[in-house]
Amino acid sequence: MSAVMTAPRWRDRKRYLWLLGAPVMLIPIMGGLLVEATGWSLFWWFMPLVVYIVVPIADALVGEDRNNPPESAVADLEKDRYYRWAVYSAVPMEYATLIWGAWVAGTASLAWWEYLGLAISVGMVTGISIAVAHELGHKTDPFEQWLSKIALAPTGYGHFYTEHNRGHHVRVATPEDPASSRYGESFYAFLPRTIAGAMRSAWKIEKARMQRRGLPTWHWRNDAINAWAMTPILFGALIVAFGWIVLPYLLIQAVYGFSLLEVVNYLEHYGLCRKKLPSGRYERCQPTHSWNSNHVFSNVLLYGLERHSDHHANPLRGYEALRHFEDSPQLPNGYAGMILLAYCPPLWFAVMNRKVRAHYGGDLTKANVVPRLRNKLAVPATA
Amino acid sequence: MRKWRCVICDFEYDEALGMPDDGIAPGTRWEDVPEDWSCSDCGAPKAEFHMVVVEAA
Numbered sequence: 235m236s237a238v239m240t241a242p243r244w245r246d247r248k249r250y251l252w253l254l255g256a257p258v259m260l261i262p263i264m265g266g267l268l269v270e271a272t273g274w275s276l277f278w279w280f281m282p283l284v285v286y287i288v289v290p291i292a293d294a295l296v297g298e299d300r301n302n303p304p305e306s307a308v309a310d311l312e313k314d315r316y317y318r319w320a321v322y323s324a325v326p327m328e329y330a331t332l333i334w335g336a337w338v339a340g341t342a343s344l345a346w347w348e349y350l351g352l353a354i355s356v357g358m359v360t361g362i363s364i365a366v367a368h369e370l371g372h373k374t375d376p377f378e379q380w381l382s383k384i385a386l387a388p389t390g391y392g393h394f395y396t397e398h399n400r401g402h403h404v405r406v407a408t409p410e411d412p413a414s415s416r417y418g419e420s421f422y423a424f425l426p427r428t429i430a431g432a433m434r435s436a437w438k439i440e441k442a443r444m445q446r447r448g449l450p451t452w453h454w455r456n457d458a459i460n461a462w463a464m465t466p467i468l469f470g471a472l473i474v475a476f477g478w479i480v481l482p483y484l485l486i487q488a489v490y491g492f493s494l495l496e497v498v499n500y501l502e503h504y505g506l507c508r509k510k511l512p513s514g515r516y517e518r519c520q521p522t523h524s525w526n527s528n529h530v531f532s533n534v535l536l537y538g539l540e541r542h543s544d545h546h547a548n549p550l551r552g553y554e555a556l557r558h559f560e561d562s563p564q565l566p567n568g569y570a571g572m573i574l575l576a577y578c579p580p581l582w583f584a585v586m587n588r589k590v591r592a593h594y595g596g597d598l599t600k601a602n603v604v605p606r607l608r609n610k611l612a613v614p615a616t617a
Numbered sequence: 618m619r620k621w622r623c624v625i626c627d628f629e630y631d632e633a634l635g636m637p638d639d640g641i642a643p644g645t646r647w648e649d650v651p652e653d654w655s656c657s658d659c660g661a662p663k664a665e666f667h668m669v670v671v672e673a674a
Contacts, residue, residue, distance in 0.1 A: 399625055399659065403659040439627070515638055517638075518639075
């Protein structure tokens with residue numbers, strides 16, 4: 235105890251930076267104000283402009299932070315409610331932007347490209363909110379679990395709450411996981427596979443869980459059902475308030491929002507694979523089974539989601555305590571820059587296939603490879 | 618022998634089978650599983666008591 239008292243107290247240098255995640259949710263509203271101030275329609279697209287131009291440049295300029303909190307500080311960090319409130323505060327901001335956008339879509343006379351820009355801007359907010367729902371959904375506190383589902387409602391992705399913890403975390407970096415992308419698989423091939431796979435998996439998990447409890451599958455305690463149900467209620471209320479003209483807005487932002495989550499899923503485990511043990515089980519999930527990024531700027535905006543290697547190895551660790559590991563594979567930019575790369579498969583393959591091969595010392599039989607390439611690769615690689 | 622289920626991911630620890638991959642022999646009672654062991658599937662720590670009895674015999 236005395237050693238702890240005399241050691242210089244470790245201070246979290248990112249403590250107040252975590253407050254930035256919440257106001258990011260308001261960027262589309264700032265865009266609307268800029269349209270008003272300048273008369274430039276381009277600002278309806280303010281959110282993608284910020285995320286796809288400002289953030290990758292800021293990540294490259296600000297760079298990485300490989301510092302870890304000392305183990306002695308972790309217990310205090312995780313007990314500090316401040317970090318939880320920094321996450322909670324993002325949810326009302328998400329809703330403020332969603333409702334503001336519906337009001338604009340319903341009352342302003344917008345050209346189609348302005349309407350589209352508004353819907354995409356808000357979709358980026360509701361998509362980034364899935365990172366908030368993710369941080370909340372990992373906790374066992376009922377309030378956080380409830381708030382997690384509320385944060386998912388605008389994208390209609392309520393089943394993520396079940397599928398992420400009980401599906402993705404169990405099967406991560408294996409060919410069985412719909413949310414782990416494979417070497418040689420483009421984002422556009424991954425997208426329909428992960429959307430359908432995640433829904434199927436969540437439904438199966440909830441069905442089994444309800445059976446164990448002796449309840450019918452169609453029951454409000456089915457977490458897929460109660461989380462999904464929030465979406466039609468929310469959309470219905472906004473349509474009643476602002477008219478049918480907001481329906482395309484709501485659908486576009488939802489599809490764009492969950493596609494943003496899925497492109498993030500795509501880059502988090504690309505090509506990485508856990509070994510199958512003689513027992514038939516997969517080896518434990520290690521930090522080497524997730525791509526990691528220490529880029530400070532985008533990490534702060536996403537509540538540390540990019541320190542993904544530690545997250546999968548230690549899923550109950552709070553975002554403020556996640557660590558960098560030297561042996562985990564590293565992405566060359568933050569998520570925002572990597573998303574742009576993923577949207578352009580030839581560029582993605584040029585950068586990332588090389589990295590996957592290097593990670594496995596050239597032996598792709600160790601990687602999670604798309605079935606189309608599996609046979610072709612197995613022939614020469616007889617290590 | 619009992620079975621324990623992880624409340625995070627539904628993994629089941631069966632005392633009769635143990636967890637040979639983690640060096641836990643078949644027949645190891647839950648109480649004797651090391652405190653630093655964590656769920657084989659999702660990594661939830663034993664210390665946070667995320668396991669519940671699902672079958673007692």
